[in-house]
Amino acid sequence: MAKRLDLKAVDIFYGDFHAVSDVNLSVSPRSVTSFIGPSGCGKSTVLRTLNRMHEEIPGARVDGEVLLDGEDIYARSADAVAVRRTIGMVFQRPNPFPTMSIRDNVVAGLKLQGVRDKKKLDEVAEASLRGANLWKEVKDRLDKPGGGLSGGQQQRLCIARAIAVQPDVLLMDEPCSALDPISTLAIEDLIGDLKKEYTIVIVTHNMQQAARVSDQTAFFNLEATGKPGKLVEIDDTEKIFSNPHEQATEDYISGRFG
Amino acid sequence: MTERTTAARPRDPQDEGSAAGSATLDTVTDTDPGRGGTDRGKATPGRGERIFRGLTSGSGLLVVAAIAAIGLFLLVQAVPSLLADNANFLTSPVFDTRDPANLNFGIRDLLVVTLLSSLFALVLAMPIALGIALFLTQYAPKRVARPFAYVIDLLAAVPSIIYGLWGIAVLAPALLPIATFLRDDLGWFFLFAPGNLPVLTGTIFTGGVVLAVMILPIITAVTREVFSQAPRFHIEAAQALGATRWEVIRMAVLPYGRSGYIAGSMLGLGRALGETIAVLIVIRAATTPSGFSLFDGGYTFASLIASAASEFSQPLPTGAYIAAGLVLFVLTFVVNAIARVVAGGKVNG
Incomplete structure (x- = not known):
């Protein structure tokens, strides 16, 4: 539960293409870290290395260490599938399984881990839906397909699905970019609640959102097209948005480029 | 300007x-x-627009008209013979049209042999097609998948006559040990009971295996197509939960592709029902009625009509075969309609 994450000299490649170079950062347990930066700078790529999702793309590989409470998730003995079971992920586009009921969607991860006890599954489904602020809206239609919900509800369903397995870390890849402002607010409030129990890393294009929800912010940038993306700086969110160390960060957050 | x-x-x-x-x-x-x-x-709308619209809707109507015309033709030609039939058309196993004044024909055995061979082919081909489609879309690297898919498609390009020759000359003897085992050791089950042929080659069993190979490409092609379109974001959802390859398939690929798989199988079944020359060559004629065993012989609708085609001179006996053709027409129509209904339910956003 709520583990610490450390990246040490992480380089990410897609085949011959060097996508991100030399990332070093730390994420404390029970905090929110946001990744910001212009499109193509590699922030989503970095996020996807944190649960070994990026290696589903043929030719992708990672150098360096990604430590989860000191254990390298890329160690020879580590298994990508096992890693993903302890690190939850929420995607840009809400993606509940369309043929599964709302309840089955929430407990899909638990079922993968072999939990079959119906009572336990029902309990977790309720707790997770409550945790995702969705319980009241769906408690009367748990057996209906998840595809029938609104976009914002679907995204909260996906969050419920991710937290149902009590992940060590929760990754969010632009979770609000497909949502309207009201749903966005609901998700942001939820992130605030969730950080009491989970370590959260969120990629966002919305700098106000980063300022609102996160404790620390990492700014990624690209020197030029074709060059690898870089972590420019990471600091307390307050510091980044008021008095950043690097000129590039200041230019970006004040809207001078990107 | x-x-x-x-x-x-x-x-x-x-x-x-x-x-x-x-x-x-x-x-x-x-x-x-x-x-x-x-x-x-x-x-x-410009004149080109109107002409093009006319051409496209005309093509569409033409198909409908053609199918209606075929159905009408079959019906018109079949009715006089059906009225002159002295046997029960639906239940008689005999198909005797030698004497135009005394027609005795029924489709019982044709229906049994046609359905038995086609369904057996389907039972064999469906799991293999599913396996191939999953392998090509989920497991094989692109570099392997593409040539492999071509090879499967090539199976569809082999002429049926070649399948017939291969079936009777190569496959039938090769299947003999299996057929013998099934008959001798599992003969208590009606499908494997001793049939109405003196030998175990050239049975419905052999024909079904040949048909299975013939319908494999079409089922595979349709299934592969729908599986390859399984939405990326559902696959990622399953992966991110820590699903193994097989679990990803079960959670995100199969639910999405199931209706397409069934529709493809129905198309394959339609092809098997209508297959003529390979069946005619492979399945031997029998002298006694079918007993619902895979080791029976006999004719399917298509193979019977083909075998008699050279003697279509008098209208009444010819009409008897056309009546059989009408039943086959309706049968394939029903199968295709089922496929359509199943595929129509393919709304997996």
Whole structure:
């Protein structure tokens, strides 16, 4: 539960293409870290290395260490599938399984881990839906397909699905970019609640959102097209948005480029 | 510009040339196919539009008309013979049309042999097609998947006569040990009971295996297509939960592709029901009625009609075969309709 994450000299490649170079950062347990930066700078790529999702793309590989409470998730003995079971992920586009009921969607991860006890599954489904602020809206239609919900509800369903397995870390890849402002607010409030129990890393294009929800912010940038993306700086969110160390960060957050 | 809009014909190469030279002219050329006035062309659909619409809807109607005409033809030709039939058309196992004055024909055995061989083929082909489609879309690297898919498609290009020859000359003897085992050790089960043929080669069993190979490509092609379109974001959802490869398939690929798989299988079944020459060569004729065993022989609708085609001289006996053809027509129609209904339910957003 709520583990610490450390990246040490992480380089990410897609085949011959060097996508991100030399990332070093730390994420404390029970905090929110946001990744910001212009499109193509590699922030989503970095996020996807944190649960070994990026290696589903043929030719992708990672150098360096990604430590989860000191254990390298890329160690020879580590298994990508096992890693993903302890690190939850929420995607840009809400993606509940369309043929599964709302309840089955929430407990899909638990079922993968072999939990079959119906009572336990029902309990977790309720707790997770409550945790995702969705319980009241769906408690009367748990057996209906998840595809029938609104976009914002679907995204909260996906969050419920991710937290149902009590992940060590929760990754969010632009979770609000497909949502309207009201749903966005609901998700942001939820992130605030969730950080009491989970370590959260969120990629966002919305700098106000980063300022609102996160404790620390990492700014990624690209020197030029074709060059690898870089972590420019990471600091307390307050510091980044008021008095950043690097000129590039200041230019970006004040809207001078990107 | 003035000269162009008043005088030029739209397909005039010189006009195309001048239009390409200028952006303004370009837009005019695009929106107005050039029947004189520029504004008028935008308001009403152009003549090309009307012709094209006529051609496309005409093609559509033509197909419907053709199918209706075929059905009507079969019905008109079959009715006099059906009225002259002295046997029960639906339940008689005999198909005797030698004496036009005393027709005795029924489709019981044709139906049994046709359905038994086709369904057996389907039972064999469906799991293999599923396996191939999953392998090609989920497991094989692209470099392997593409040539492999070509090879499968090539199976569909082999002429049926070749399958027939291969079936009777190569496959039938090769299947003999399996057939013998099934009959001797599992003969208590009606499908494997001793049949009405003196030998175990050239049975419905053999024919079904040949048909299975023949319908494999179509089922595989349709299934592969729908599986390859399984949405990336559902696959990622399963992966991110820590699903193994097989679990990803079960959670995100199979639910999405199931209706397409069934629809493809129905198309394959339709093909098996209508297959003629390979079945005619492989499955031997039998003298006694079928007992619902895979080791029976006999004729399917298609193979019976083909075998008798050289003797279609008198209208009444010919009509008897046309009546059989009508049943096959309806049968394949029903199968295709089922496929359509199943595929129509493919709304997996």
